[in-house]
Structures are given as C-alpha cells and as structure tokens.
Amino acid sequence: MQLTLHAYWRSSASFRVRIALALKELACAYVGHDLRIGAQRDPAYLALNPLGLVPALEVESHGQRHVLTQSVAILEWLDDMVPSPALYPADPYLRAEARALVAMIAADVQPLQNPRVLKRLRDEHGANMPASDDWARHWIGLGLDAVEVLLARYSGTYAIGDALSAVDCALVPQCTNAERFGMDLARWPRIQAVVTAARSHPAVIAASPEMQPDADKA
Amino acid sequence: MQLTLHAYWRSSASFRVRIALALKELACAYVGHDLRIGAQRDPAYLALNPLGLVPALEVESHGQRHVLTQSVAILEWLDDMVPSPALYPADPYLRAEARALVAMIAADVQPLQNPRVLKRLRDEHGANMPASDDWARHWIGLGLDAVEVLLARYSGTYAIGDALSAVDCALVPQCTNAERFGMDLARWPRIQAVVTAARSHPAVIAASPEMQPDADKA
Numbered sequence: 001m002q003l004t005l006h007a008y009w010r011s012s013a014s015f016r017v018r019i020a021l022a023l024k025e026l027a028c029a030y031v032g033h034d035l036r037i038g039a040q041r042d043p044a045y046l047a048l049n050p051l052g053l054v055p056a057l058e059v060e061s062h063g064q065r066h067v068l069t070q071s072v073a074i075l076e077w078l079d080d081m082v083p084s085p086a087l088y089p090a091d092p093y094l095r096a097e098a099r100a101l102v103a104m105i106a107a108d109v110q111p112l113q114n115p116r117v118l119k120r121l122r123d124e125h126g127a128n129m130p131a132s133d134d135w136a137r138h139w140i141g142l143g144l145d146a147v148e149v150l151l152a153r154y155s156g157t158y159a160i161g162d163a164l165s166a167v168d169c170a171l172v173p174q175c176t177n178a179e180r181f182g183m184d185l186a187r188w189p190r191i192q193a194v195v196t197a198a199r200s201h202p203a204v205i206a207a208s209p210e211m212q213p214d215a216d217k218a
Numbered sequence: 219m220q221l222t223l224h225a226y227w228r229s230s231a232s233f234r235v236r237i238a239l240a241l242k243e244l245a246c247a248y249v250g251h252d253l254r255i256g257a258q259r260d261p262a263y264l265a266l267n268p269l270g271l272v273p274a275l276e277v278e279s280h281g282q283r284h285v286l287t288q289s290v291a292i293l294e295w296l297d298d299m300v301p302s303p304a305l306y307p308a309d310p311y312l313r314a315e316a317r318a319l320v321a322m323i324a325a326d327v328q329p330l331q332n333p334r335v336l337k338r339l340r341d342e343h344g345a346n347m348p349a350s351d352d353w354a355r356h357w358i359g360l361g362l363d364a365v366e367v368l369l370a371r372y373s374g375t376y377a378i379g380d381a382l383s384a385v386d387c388a389l390v391p392q393c394t395n396a397e398r399f400g401m402d403l404a405r406w407p408r409i410q411a412v413v414t415a416a417r418s419h420p421a422v423i424a425a426s427p428e429m430q431p432d433a434d435k436a
Contacts, residue, residue, distance in 0.1 A: 070318035070321035070322060073317035073318040076314065077311075093284050095298065096284075096292070096294065099290070102291075103288035103324070104288060108271065111325050111326055120353070121343065124356075125343050125345055134342075138338070
C-alpha cells in the first residue's frame with residue numbers, strides 16, 4: 001500500500017490526518033498545495049477532490065488507485081485498515097463519545113473558522129479583519145467550552161484516557177488555530193493539559209505544521 | 219435498550235438520525251426542543267449536550283444511561299450496535315467514500331447554513347435576511363456541486379448503489395434545506411434522482427419533518 005497525502009502545512013484538517021499516519025507509523029509521501037494562492041482550486045486538484053479542500057489521501061494498493069477525502073473519513077479508514085494502535089476506543093459507547101468530540105470540532109468549529117469562510121465574510125459581507133477574527137473566536141470559544149465539559153468525563157493524559165486518539169488528532173490542530181487567533185488555552189484547563197501532553201507525543205511532533213516540507217521558513 | 223431522541227422537527231441533523239432509526243426499525247421516544255425559542259440552550263438540555271445543538275440520543279441499557287450527541291457519531295453507533303440493515307457499505311474503500319460524502323454535508327455544508335450561524339451573520343455583521351440567505355445558498359451550492367460529481371461514481375437507485383445508506387440520511391435533509399432557501403434540485407440531476415427515490419422510502423417518509431409530533435401544523 002503506497003500512500004500520498006495532499007495537504008497544506010497550516011491546514012488543521014491536514015494536521016489531523018498527519019497525526020494519525022504518524023501514530024500508526026505509516027510511510028506517506030507528501031504533496032503541499034498552497035491554499036494562499038488557491039492551489040486547491042487547480043483543475044488537477046479538483047479531479048482528486050471536487051470540493052477543493054485539503055487533505056486528500058491517494059492510496060495505491062493491488063494495482064488500484066483510490067483517492068480518499070475528508071479528514072474524519074480518512075481517520076476512520078485508517079482505523080479500519082490498520083487497527084493498531086487504535087484511533088477510537090473499542091467500547092461502543094466510548095467510541096460514540098469520541099466520535100462526537102471529533103465531530104464537534106470537525107463539523108461545528110473548524111468549518112466556521114476556515115479561511116474560505118472568513119474570506120467570504122470579508123469580501124461579501126463587509127467584515128474587516130478584526131471582525132472576521134472575532135467571528136472565528138466566537139465559534140472556537142463555543143466549541144471548546146463544550147469540549148472542556150465533556151473532557152471532564154473522559155480525559156486522562158490525553159483527551160480520552162491515556163492513549164492518543166482521534167480526539168487528540170482533532171483537538172490539537174484546533175487549539176493551534178485558537179492560538180493563531182490570539183486565544184489563550186488557559187481558559188480551558190483540561191483542554192490545555194491534554195493538548196500540552198499531546199504536543200510532546202512523537203506522532204504530534206512529526207505531524208506539526210512547522211515540520212512539513214511546505215512550511216514557511218520565514 | 220430504550221431510546222429517546224431529543225430533536226427538532228426541522229433540524230436537518232435530527233432528520234438524519236430519524237431516517238437511520240426508521241431504517242433499522244428501532245422504536246424511539248421523541249422529545250421536541252423548539253429551536254426558535256432557544257430551548258436547546260435550556261440548562262436541562264445543556265446537561266445532555268453542552269454544545270446546545272440537537273439531536274441527542276438518550277440510551278438506557280442494562281441499567282445504565284448514555285447520552286449520545288452529534289448526528290454522524292450517532293449513525294456510526296447505530297451501525298456498531300445494530301449492524302443490519304447497514305448504513306455504510308462493507309468494502310473499506312467504499313465505506314471511506316460514503317463517510318466522505320456524509321462529512322462533506324455534515325461538516326462543510328450544513329454547519330455553515332445552520333440557523334445559529336445565519337443569525338450571527340445578521341445580528342453581528344449587519345447582513346439582512348436576503349444576504350444571509352445568499353450566504354446559505356453559496357455554501358449549499360458549493361457542497362452539492364461536489365456531491366453531484368461524486369455521485370456519478372457511486373449512485374444507483376440511492377446515493378451509494380441500490381440500498382439506502384448514511385449518505386442518503388445526510389443528503390435528503392440537506393436537499394430539504396436547499397429547497398427551503400429556494401434552490402431548485404434540477405441543478406444537480408443525479409442528486410435530484412436519488413433524493414426523489416429516497417423520499418419514497420418508508421424510512422424517509424416516517425422520518426420527515428412534517429411527520430414529527432413537534433411539527434408546525436399551520
């Protein structure tokens with residue numbers, strides 16, 4: 001099985017998949033697409049992902065080529081294909097709770113603060129940069145407030161118990177985004193604790209934006 | 219196992235879970251929460267789902283009570299607990315494609331046209347109702363354009379082959395929302411065909427908004 005990840009160093013959805021690949025110790029080629037110049041809307045990329053978002057994972061296996069999109073679907077596929085170490089707990093209720101936490105971030109926070117959304121807010125609805133940043137902080141704050149409540153039930157060293165999981169794959173990149181918008185993680189002590197621990201995990205270090213070949217070196 | 223769905227008749231995320239419950243022929247009590255009066259931010263509801271969104275599924279089983287949130291996580295849990303009829307295909311690649319289609323709708327379309335987002339666009343960023351409707355149509359259009367391309371690869375009678383799947387659970391409610399914003403499904407012939415077929419499926423009929431006890435009878 002040969003893997004190629006199409007990503008962008010700063011994209012939090014790309015970061016999620018990189019953590020999972022590193023955790024499962026899967027070798028993967030990397031192709032960066034510079035979202036700042038709209039590379040994700042290049043016809044060659046749209047043929048991989050018609051929605052024009054990163055990441056996409058190309059898989060060559062037994063002479064067949066598959067292109068997988070949507071970071072959360074890719075995490076599930078990785079767990080289906082390479083079960084250990086697991087991204088999701090085995091208990092069906094805890095699995096459901098973990099998937100809910102991932103969805104809170106991946107559906108109800110990140111898409112609302114995605115650069116394409118902030119750009120539209122500015123270009124079509126007259127928001128200036130401080131107003132679009134406020135918009136981003138509003139949705140990040142609501143989401144992480146809820147995540148903080150739920151972590152009280154499940155967290156250990158990491159978001160769900162003491163093993164890195166899909167929840168950490170979603171939470172660490174979201175917290176990196178929060179910090180880029182000037183938010184202080186101290187507002188959420190449990191989140192801060194588990195994200196601090198996760199940031200020392202080798203898989204998270206290897207997956208972090210600044211370690212990627214397309215990272216700005218400035 | 220006793221199930222209680224906390225929902226709102228018009229909520230598309232609630233509609234997704236209702237289709238899945240009906241497809242699996244699971245009996246489920248129904249509690250409507252009127253989002254128009256902010257019932258989802260009532261402290262009693264926030265204790266169920268700290269993010270204050272519907273749906274939430276209460277499960278009583280073997281003397282234990284669980285509360286599951288996030289419609290996509292609930293669909294996965296239902297498939298884990300009651301495997302047949304399956305919401306996702308068995309082939310891991312086709313599963314991944316189905317999950318990607320669900321995520322496109324559940325993460326990159328619906329959250330951007332959620333009433334709470336349109337309200338904030340109006341209340342905090344000066345958009346009037348036509349402008350917030352345009353915002354909704356923009357994101358729905360981008361998402362369904364991509365779904366239309368992908369359905370060319372997978373659709374049969376329904377979105378993935380000839381059995382109702384999680385993709386239909388996501389797509390039918392999203393199309394109902396599109397129509398509420400005045401969009402014509404004829405723009406996407408494959409989507410229109412599979413959604414028309416799904417709307418005649420008994421599970422979709424039983425799950426549809428106007429059939430729910432909290433539906434406006436006006």
